[in-house]
Amino acid sequence: MLHSEIDYTIKATIDQYKQEINKHTNENQKLRDDLDSLQQYGRRDLMIINGIPDGGNMETSEKTIELVTTLIKSIDKALQPGDIIRLYRIGPAPLTINSRENENNVHSTPPRQIIVRLKDPQVKKRILRCKKLLKNRRDMKYVKLNEDLTKTRNNIAYKIRKLKIEHSVKDTWTNDGKIMMKDNQEQIHVVNTQDSFDQFCTNFCIPGVFGFLHRLEMNSKDRRHNKESTKGPKYRTYAQSVSSAASPDQSVTSDD
Structure with a gap:
């Protein structure tokens, strides 16, 4: 009896925390979306x-x-x-x-x-x-x-263009900062947020689209990593060269 009461109390506490976390998560996401809209304006x-x-x-x-x-x-x-x-x-x-x-x-x-x-x-x-x-x-x-476009909307527009290449959507364009796309049933959608984009993919795209988008994102990260790793040495400024020449690590030899 005591164990069941303890389990019930723990479960109720966990559920309460989950609700609060979900509430704060939704509020934070709404603030991010509002900020993105303001930046786009x-x-x-x-x-x-x-x-x-x-x-x-x-x-x-x-x-x-x-x-x-x-x-x-x-x-x-x-x-x-x-x-x-x-x-x-x-x-x-x-x-x-x-x-x-x-x-x-x-x-x-x-x-x-x-x-x-x-x-x-x-x-x-x-x-x-x-x-x-x-x-x-x-x-x-x-x-x-x-x-x-803002960074968020530019990322969404990039993914939609890739979906168009895969024939998952028929067309896409932007209008006044709004990302528009036409599905294969000729219906037009506005997807300005990541949540609306995910919802569109769930309702109108073929199964496996999220796996494709995940691979797309991983490939993009790999390209950025390779680009950064293949950068040549940075050119030193005149001030840096003078500073290195004057450092105590540099030994000066003279003829006896």
């Missing part, structure tokens, strides 16, 4: 450009502006001088030292993305509607124009 006038050749540390801001302006004007004749507020490349510039080895490394590195802030979201929509014209140009084969 702040990006409503931003656009990301991939594939424009990168001049490395020899490329000036004026040159980047010229490249982007020329590209957009070639597809959007309505572009006005004040439509582009500012733009810049993301990430450190690859070194362009005058040696064949470094030149090959620079050219083998994918060009850095360019983030563009436009005058208002309507300008962004107009430009993105014109991006289909790039498909007809061989010199712009690798240039892509897209909305600037």
